[in-house]
Amino acid sequence: MTSAAPEPPFSTPPPWPQCGHGATADDPVGCRGIHVPGHSACLAHLDEDDRAAYLAGLAPGADIDHRGTPFTPDLLARLLAALRDPAIGKPRTGDVQFDEATFSGNARFVGVVFSGNASFSEAVFSGNAWFNNAALSGNASFDRTVFSDIASFGEAVFSDSATFGEAVFSGEAWFNEAVFSGNAWFSGVVFSSDARLAAVFSGKAWFSGAVFSGNAWINKATFSGDAAFDGTTFSRDVGFSGATFSGDARFGAARFEMASRLGPLACGGRVVLDGAVFQQPVTVEIAAHQVSCARTRWASAATLQLRYAELDLRDAVFEYPVVVAARPTPFPLSAPGDLLPETELPGLDPGVRLSTVGGVDAAHLALHDIDLSGCRFAGAVHLDQLRVDGWCTFATTxxxxxxxxxxxxxxxxxxxxxxxxxxxxxxxxxxxxxxxxxxxxxxxxxxxxxxxxxxxxxxxxxxxxxxxxxxxxxxxxxxxxxxxxxxxPWSERALLTAYWALSGYGLRASRALGWLGVAMTVTLAVMVLWGLPAKDPRPTVTGRQVAVGQDVAWTTDTPDPVNPTGPWSERVTGERVEKALRVVINSVVFRSSGQDLTTAGTYTEMASRLAEPVLLGLAVLAVRSRVKR
Structure with missing residues (x-):
């Protein structure tokens, strides 16, 4: 009789007819293996003659049920040999049930074709578990399964749904080039050592609540449906280099404790990092339609290099400097000349748009080459310390x-x-x-x-x-x-209105120069028509000689300018225009022309000497604001 593997004691019996071998006072349940059909013992504790007869009666594609049965490597090999299909040279099964089964030593299911459903829920693999090149056509269940050493599913094909909910991988987990055609559930899984998940997931993939205690290598994995890593803990390094997501990639509340790099990855939908925590300096490289970092906590320095994305930083926490930059060229991968494929993002603008920084302390945030035309800044603090570098654009009127x-x-x-x-x-x-x-x-x-x-x-x-x-x-x-x-106050608003109308708040040189031109034209017209006297007053000398040899007293007087009274055609002459032009030009530079003026001309000159230099100054100020360095 083949020696049975030790099985852990259970306090309650299973729901199937159990073998009960080895039951004691301390372990009243004993062996939990299900009865072999027609017998009262499990396959491991069956008499050798009965076991041989049972195995001889199996045919390729047969349904088998060995729940709770303890398997040694030899017993498993004999079972699979009985199911070997000569046409394909591999074991082929129908529906299989290995729930709560225990596998001591190495368990080799390499190349096995599971034509029906395969259930390994709560099974325990004490040694290595090899499922390389296995083909699982029906539902595959590994819920709460314990893999104590290496678990290898390299190039395995899961044609229907595959569930690994709350499974425990104490050794390395290899899923390189595995294919998941249906939905894949890895929720609550614990990876205590390195995990390699460079697989193809054609359906939805759930890793919610999973724990990667070792390195998580998910490089070049393909997710055709949505992928959920919500609440996942990455205790060491994590690699998504070359990973592609056709749907959404969710990392909500995930913890990246030692990750130095996330990506580069491409996503045709949304990458959700809401509530995620990055505890070490990290570089995040993502090409996606949307990237949401709401409530993300950056406990160390970080660089976000993005392409195509609309970024949401609502309520993010930046404890150290974080740089958000748009990458103009595709992300390179490890191999020289190998670039991240962007087939999920055809014909789109690779620029990055920031939608909101509401609730953010922007003191540690730097933006480079980001489209800010739709960004909402309301609710952010320390915006005066925000760094805006490169080609960052805002909205326009x-x-x-x-x-x-x-x-x-x-x-x-x-x-x-x-x-x-x-x-x-x-x-x-x-x-x-x-x-x-x-x-x-x-x-x-x-x-x-x-x-x-x-x-x-x-x-x-x-x-x-x-x-x-x-x-x-x-x-x-x-x-x-x-x-x-x-x-x-209304007085301040009135002043601002005048400031806006005259010079665009000191920023519109054309407006100030336009008003200056209007003022000069009006001054010139007033001077020509009413400001210049009809004739320049000539000084008159008057006096009287009292006696020969005595002092003579003379008085010089200039008559008041005479207002012009003739028709306008007589007033608008080249000479008068030239004199008026001198008055106007001197007024612009706050100088007196020295020209004799009528009363109207004098007040007009006084007003122009106040207004026109101000307008000129506003124009100079506007030009200065445009060229100041």
Missing amino acids: PAGWSRRFPWRWSRRTTLAEEHHWRVRTARHPALARGWTPPPEDAPALRPTAVAALYRQLRKSLEDGKNEPGAAHFYFGECEMRRRDTDGT
Whole structure:
């Protein structure tokens, strides 16, 4: 009789007719192996003659049920030899049940063809478990199975669903080039050593709650359906290099304790890192439609290099500097010239768009080459310390002309929050044309709140020596203050309105120069028509000689300028225009022309000497804001 493998004691008997061999007072249940049909013992404890007769009666494709049976390597080999199909040269089974079976030594199921369902739930493999090249056509269940040493499923084919829920892999787990055509459940699995999962998952793959105590090598794995790693713990390094996901890849609340790199991976759907924790410096490389990092905690420095993605950083926690950058070229893999395939992302713009940083402390956040046109900054703190480098773009004002005032918006960089405010407060649909409407979850902000966002981001750009960009945000800040009817006094709003109308808050040189041209033209016209006297007054000398040899007293007097009274054709002459032009030019540089003027001309010159230098100064200020370095 073949010696049986030791089996752990159970306090309750199984639901099938059990062998009971070896029952004692301490172990009243004994062997849990199911009876061999027609006998009262399991296969391991059956008499040798009866065992031989049973095995001889098996045929390829037969259904077998050996739940709870203890197997030695020899007994397993004899069972599989009895099921060997001469046509294919491999063992072939129908439905098999090895639930709670124990396998001492090495268990070799290499190349076995499981034509029906295969159940190994709660089985215990004390040695190595070899399932290489096995073909499992039906449902395969390894729930709560214990693999004490190496578990190898290399190139195994799972044609239907495969479940490894809460299984324990104490040794290395190899799934290289395995194929999962149906759904694959690895929820709650514990990988105590290195795990190699470079497999093909055609259905959904669940690794939720799994624990990888060793290295997790999932390089070049293919997930055709959704893949869930929610709550998974990666205690050591993790490799997803070259992994591709056709559906969503979920890493919600996952823990990366020692991972130095995540990716590069490609995803045709969403990569969800909500609530994930990265405890060591890490580089994340992802090409995906969407990447969500809501409530993600970065406990060390990190670099996110992305392609194609719309990124959500809502409520993320940055304890150390984190750089988010758009990668312009495909990610390289380990082999020279080998690039990450992006077949799931055909024909898309590889740029990266940031959707929100609400709830983020931006003091440790740096953005490089990111599209910020739709980004919502409301709710973030320390935006004045945000680093914006490279080719980062913001939203702009609408282009083109309108039939309603203002007929044309001044072209400038704006925040998404101003777009949302404009749409919400537009009194006519025409005023909202060209502005981006707010999403449903966007909060309704007052102008003073939008002005605060502009002020903080302006400081950030100024610290980054981006003075022209900061000037756009100064315009936006002033615009919101001018529109704020709750917190800004009317006198301040009136002053801001004048400042906006004359020079675009000191940022529109063309507007200031236009008003300067208008002022100079008006001054010139007034001078020509009313400011210059009809004739230049000539000094008159008067006096009287009292006696010869006495002092003579003479008086010189200049008569008052005479207002012109003739027709306009007589007033508008080349000479008068030339004199008026001198007055205007001197007024621009705050100088007196010294020209004799009428009373109207004198007051006009005084007004122009005040207004025109101010307009010139505003124009110079606007030019300076554009070229300041």
